[in-house]
Amino acid sequence: MSKQLNISQLVKCYGNNDPAVQGFNLAVEEGEFIVLVGPSGCGKSTILRSIAGLETITSGSISLAGKDVTHLAPAKRDIAMVFQNYALYPHMSVYENLAYGLKNRGYNKADIEQRVQQAAAMLQITDYLPRKPKALSGGQRQRVAMGRAMVREPALFLFDEPLSNLDAKLRAHMRLEIKKLQKRLGVTSIYVTHDQVEAMTLADRIVVLNGGKVEQIGTPEEIYHNPASHFVASFMGTPAMNFLPVTALGNNVVRLPNAQELHLNNVPNNEHLLIGVRPEHIDLHGHQVKVEINLTEELGASRLIHCQVGEHPLTVATNEPITKFNAIAFNQYYWFDSKTGARLGDSQFIEEEAARA
Amino acid sequence: MTAQKQKLPHGITPYLFILPQLVIIAVFFFWPAAQAVHMSFMLEDPWGLASQFVGFENYALLFSDSSYGRSFIFTLVFSFLVSLISLALALLLAVKANSVLRAQKSYRVLLTWVYAVAPAVAGLGAYFIFNRQIGVLSQAFNDMGWAFNPETDPFDASFMLILVAVWKQVPVNFIFFLAGLQSIPKSLQEAAQIDCQSDSKRFFTITFPLLAPTSFFLLVINLTYAFFETFGLIDTLTQGRPAGATTTLVYKVYQDGFLGADLGSSSAQSVILMILVLVLTAIQFRFIERRVHY
Amino acid sequence: MKKLLDHGILIAGVLFLLTPLYLLFVSSTHEVDTLIRDGLQWLPGSQGLAAYEKALNQSLGFSGEATGWRMLFNSLVMGLGFAIGKIIVSMAAAYAIVYFRLPLASFFFWAIFTTLLLPLEVRIIPSYAVVSDLGLLNSYTGLILPLIASATATFYFRQFYKTVPDELLEAALLDNTGPVRFFIDILVPLSRTMMAAIFIIMFVVGWNQYLWPLIMTTEESYTTIVMGLKNILSTVRDSHIPPYDVAFAMIILAMLPPVLVVIIFQKWFVKGLVESEK
Numbered sequence: 001m002s003k004q005l006n007i008s009q010l011v012k013c014y015g016n017n018d019p020a021v022q023g024f025n026l027a028v029e030e031g032e033f034i035v036l037v038g039p040s041g042c043g044k045s046t047i048l049r050s051i052a053g054l055e056t057i058t059s060g061s062i063s064l065a066g067k068d069v070t071h072l073a074p075a076k077r078d079i080a081m082v083f084q085n086y087a088l089y090p091h092m093s094v095y096e097n098l099a100y101g102l103k104n105r106g107y108n109k110a111d112i113e114q115r116v117q118q119a120a121a122m123l124q125i126t127d128y129l130p131r132k133p134k135a136l137s138g139g140q141r142q143r144v145a146m147g148r149a150m151v152r153e154p155a156l157f158l159f160d161e162p163l164s165n166l167d168a169k170l171r172a173h174m175r176l177e178i179k180k181l182q183k184r185l186g187v188t189s190i191y192v193t194h195d196q197v198e199a200m201t202l203a204d205r206i207v208v209l210n211g212g213k214v215e216q217i218g219t220p221e222e223i224y225h226n227p228a229s230h231f232v233a234s235f236m237g238t239p240a241m242n243f244l245p246v247t248a249l250g251n252n253v254v255r256l257p258n259a260q261e262l263h264l265n266n267v268p269n270n271e272h273l274l275i276g277v278r279p280e281h282i283d284l285h286g287h288q289v290k291v292e293i294n295l296t297e298e299l300g301a302s303r304l305i306h307c308q309v310g311e312h313p314l315t316v317a318t319n320e321p322i323t324k325f326n327a328i329a330f331n332q333y334y335w336f337d338s339k340t341g342a343r344l345g346d347s348q349f350i351e352e353e354a355a356r357a
Numbered sequence: 358m359t360a361q362k363q364k365l366p367h368g369i370t371p372y373l374f375i376l377p378q379l380v381i382i383a384v385f386f387f388w389p390a391a392q393a394v395h396m397s398f399m400l401e402d403p404w405g406l407a408s409q410f411v412g413f414e415n416y417a418l419l420f421s422d423s424s425y426g427r428s429f430i431f432t433l434v435f436s437f438l439v440s441l442i443s444l445a446l447a448l449l450l451a452v453k454a455n456s457v458l459r460a461q462k463s464y465r466v467l468l469t470w471v472y473a474v475a476p477a478v479a480g481l482g483a484y485f486i487f488n489r490q491i492g493v494l495s496q497a498f499n500d501m502g503w504a505f506n507p508e509t510d511p512f513d514a515s516f517m518l519i520l521v522a523v524w525k526q527v528p529v530n531f532i533f534f535l536a537g538l539q540s541i542p543k544s545l546q547e548a549a550q551i552d553c554q555s556d557s558k559r560f561f562t563i564t565f566p567l568l569a570p571t572s573f574f575l576l577v578i579n580l581t582y583a584f585f586e587t588f589g590l591i592d593t594l595t596q597g598r599p600a601g602a603t604t605t606l607v608y609k610v611y612q613d614g615f616l617g618a619d620l621g622s623s624s625a626q627s628v629i630l631m632i633l634v635l636v637l638t639a640i641q642f643r644f645i646e647r648r649v650h651y
Numbered sequence: 652m653k654k655l656l657d658h659g660i661l662i663a664g665v666l667f668l669l670t671p672l673y674l675l676f677v678s679s680t681h682e683v684d685t686l687i688r689d690g691l692q693w694l695p696g697s698q699g700l701a702a703y704e705k706a707l708n709q710s711l712g713f714s715g716e717a718t719g720w721r722m723l724f725n726s727l728v729m730g731l732g733f734a735i736g737k738i739i740v741s742m743a744a745a746y747a748i749v750y751f752r753l754p755l756a757s758f759f760f761w762a763i764f765t766t767l768l769l770p771l772e773v774r775i776i777p778s779y780a781v782v783s784d785l786g787l788l789n790s791y792t793g794l795i796l797p798l799i800a801s802a803t804a805t806f807y808f809r810q811f812y813k814t815v816p817d818e819l820l821e822a823a824l825l826d827n828t829g830p831v832r833f834f835i836d837i838l839v840p841l842s843r844t845m846m847a848a849i850f851i852i853m854f855v856v857g858w859n860q861y862l863w864p865l866i867m868t869t870e871e872s873y874t875t876i877v878m879g880l881k882n883i884l885s886t887v888r889d890s891h892i893p894p895y896d897v898a899f900a901m902i903i904l905a906m907l908p909p910v911l912v913v914i915i916f917q918k919w920f921v922k923g924l925v926e927s928e929k
């Protein structure tokens with residue numbers, strides 16, 4: 001087994017509260033880029049900090065490069081971390097910031113110099129080495145934080161929302177840089193974000209978390225095309241998936257919120273049935289489901305049209321220059337149990353994933 | 358104490374860090390404080406050779422001693438007058454200093470330097486300025502028809518003491534009020550300017566309520582100051598004269614204990630003062646708690 | 652018009668504070684005879700700074716050791732020793748309280764906190780006894796240590812440490828930093844402005860001590876300039892020709908160093924005062 005990182009049955013409780021993480025399992029291949037994504041408070045940071053050794057875990061075990069590190073001090077784990085607020089030492093120059101960890105590990109001067117220069121060149125911060133962090137822009141600080149992680153050439157990179165303090169444009173740029181850098185260095189990485197675009201673009205595999213539990217683990221394609229649950233389907237993808245409560249009438253016929261009856265494929269037999277349709281999977285010329293148009297949002301290349309099916313909102317994404325229509329069709333759709341949130345019916349991807357884990 | 362700080366793993370290190378402070382407060386704070394309490398229940402002969410337990414006798418004697426009562430009342434009146442006058446003056450100056458644009462920095466320096474003058478130095482300076490032989494103020498008072506004589510007239514002596522104490526205390530209050538005023542967001546002041554035309558009305562309905570927490574907190578600081586830190590002032594300016602009329606409680610602790618060598622009584626006075634400070638602190642604490650919510 | 656009134660009030664305030672100082676300084680440049688005859692003077696006299704020369708070099712006491720220079724030096728030791736000692740002791744204690752999970756943490760906290768309640772003035776006599784028992788009378792140690800036994804600065808640093816982001820410690824932990832290193836390499840440099848601010852306040856407080864040095868020093872070589880004023884007072888009272896000029900010079904000399912510190916480091920001073928009283 002060439003698993004670089006193996007986490008099994010990780011549980012973390014703060015004080016006497018309910019566990020923030022409840023039985024987390026993850027196996028990461030060498031060189032893989034894993035993104036943990038989920039809403040605020042779902043336990044992403046907790047998992048990351050447990051891997052780093054900054055939190056003592058309640059139970060479970062963590063091994064890195066074949067070594068059990070569960071009870072090791074952070075500095076002994078061969079990992080590096082990039083913090084959301086960068087946590088640069090404000091009184092040290094950029095050079096000293098990069099060199100500090102190496103110095104504390106007893107590297108000699110020449111070695112430190114060489115590593116710092118190399119990392120700085122790669123991150124294009126060579127010019128800023130003598131400066132204090134205060135004299136840098138947000139993006140530059142971000143690079144320095146990355147540099148501090150890189151110089152040590154660790155076995156594992158940990159990122160906790162490293163881009164959330166940047167403006168949208170810089171964020172998109174740095175996202176790309178991080179991806180390129182990670183591919184180039186080939187270091188196994190765990191990346192935490194609550195931004196699902198970041199998750200989709202960066203990850204080899206995404207871990208979707210909710211309330212301290214894993215909702216789904218899979219490649220971005222799997223997560224997008226084959227969400228394992230109502231939560232994943234609603235959380236991943238922009239604009240978000242539409243959900244309409246429907247009643248199954250038998251013989252693959254359902255009644256929509258606007259009282260219309262519609263024939264669809266593979267309708268599961270369930271009392272609390274929810275149909276999910278992504279805005280981009282809607283055919284404007286379908287003439288099947290009657291809708292009322294409320295509002296159109298112009299996005300340039302495409303547009304979002306906010307409609308209503310009975311009392312329920314439905315968003316349509318299209319790049320056709322159409323603004324008027326009154327009946328649509330669903331090209332692709334998913335079934336969920338609105339009570340349990342479980343995905344119903346066709347779930348081949350989910351089974352594949354289960355077999356892999 | 359809901360510190361959510363990440364805690365370091367430790368062995369003996371933190372104990373070494375905290376040890377100096379603990380040793381110092383044990384030896385120079387807790388031990389003397391305990392001694393004071395202990396001695397307040399003892400009667401010692403004037404040579405300090407023998408002492409005997411007398412229960413609350415020292416306290417009983419104090420409460421029946423009219424000079425202690427007088428000192429108590431003087432301290433309270435003195436403290437409140439000094440606090441109120443210096444707070445009012447400082448608030449006026451701070452509001453003005455905050456509103457002028459020109460020379461604001463110079464005003465700040467010129468109105469705060471007195472903080473660094475020791476009370477004893479202020480007292481000695483005042484001694485000369487009020488001096489009947491060479492002082493200009495006593496001269497001026499006499500010219501105005503006020504036969505100013507702090508050596509014999511309790512009112513004159515108190516007046517002099519309060520004036521100097523106020524002089525010494527205005528700068529501290531000024532700094533806090535100015536800081537308080539400057540921490541009021543600009544946008545809020547601008548909003549107030551739109552809503553309310555009259556300057557003075559705006560001050561009393563917007564600015565002053567926002568400063569109320571600062572003022573209350575300063576009142577406690579000022580009372581503490583008037584209680585304790587005026588020692589140097591009194592010792593150089595009046596030494597409690599005339600006839601103990603300007604003796605504060607703290608000055609009396611010193612007089613009875615050091616000059617009068619009545620350790621039991623002096624210790625009992627110390628203990629009473631401790632209780633007073635405790636009350637003041639409790640008030641301050643309640644207030645700080647409120648300020649957190651505010 | 653309103654502006655004029657504002658400036659008028661401010662100038663009145665400035666004059667209220669400044670006039671006594673001016674009066675004493677100007678009078679100190681006059682001959683003693685003039686002062687005795689005509690009282691305090693409003694305009695500079697003929698003697699220049701001669702009185703200061705006398706105040707600095709002449710001894711007022713019996714042993715000849717308590718010259719102005721000597722007293723200034725003692726005050727300097729007192730101010731610096733108190734400020735530095737207090738900062739070191741408080742920073743270390745606050746570090747232990749904030750950054751470690753000590754079993755006795757709340758006991759320590761309250762033990763230190765209690766010291767805020769009782770100023771030295773209240774426990775002055777037993778303090779004298781303790782210092783005397785320890786053989787520390789007439790020593791700089793005895794002058795300084797008992798004054799350090801209060802927790803103002805400890806609370807100040809505790810407050811500050813709590814605002815230091817946790818991530819800094821975490822980054823340092825990943826950088827293989829131990830508790831002592833973290834304190835020296837990260838926390839102390841980060842606290843520099845805080846230290847400067849509290850230093851100013853503590854220096855002034857230390858310099859201005861009066862009652863404590865008065866009680867616990869009997870040797871003139873330990874006289875500080877502030878407590879030395881007491882000797883001036885008795886000299887002036889007892890002599891036929893009171894050396895007013897020297898007395899005024901001493902007053903100016905006693906207030907000058909702390910006042911200069913407060914003026915020069917105005918920004919830090921204000922910060923230190925406002926923060927430490929919180």
Ligand SMILES: Nc1ncnc2c1ncn2[C@@H]1O[C@H](COP(=O)(O)OP(=O)(O)OP(=O)(O)O)[C@@H](O)[C@H]1O
Binds near residue numbers: 014020038039040043
């Ligand atoms: N030090 C702590 N003490 C007590 N509870 C904590 C602590 N740290 C986190 N928690 C709780 O644990 C849960 C998970 O927190 P965590 O920081 O891992 O969330 P997160 O997914 O990183 O959220 P965010 O996106 O807001 O950063 C939350 O409910 C949080 O309140």
Ligand SMILES: [Mg+2]
Binds near residue numbers: 044045046
């Ligand atoms: Mg987080």
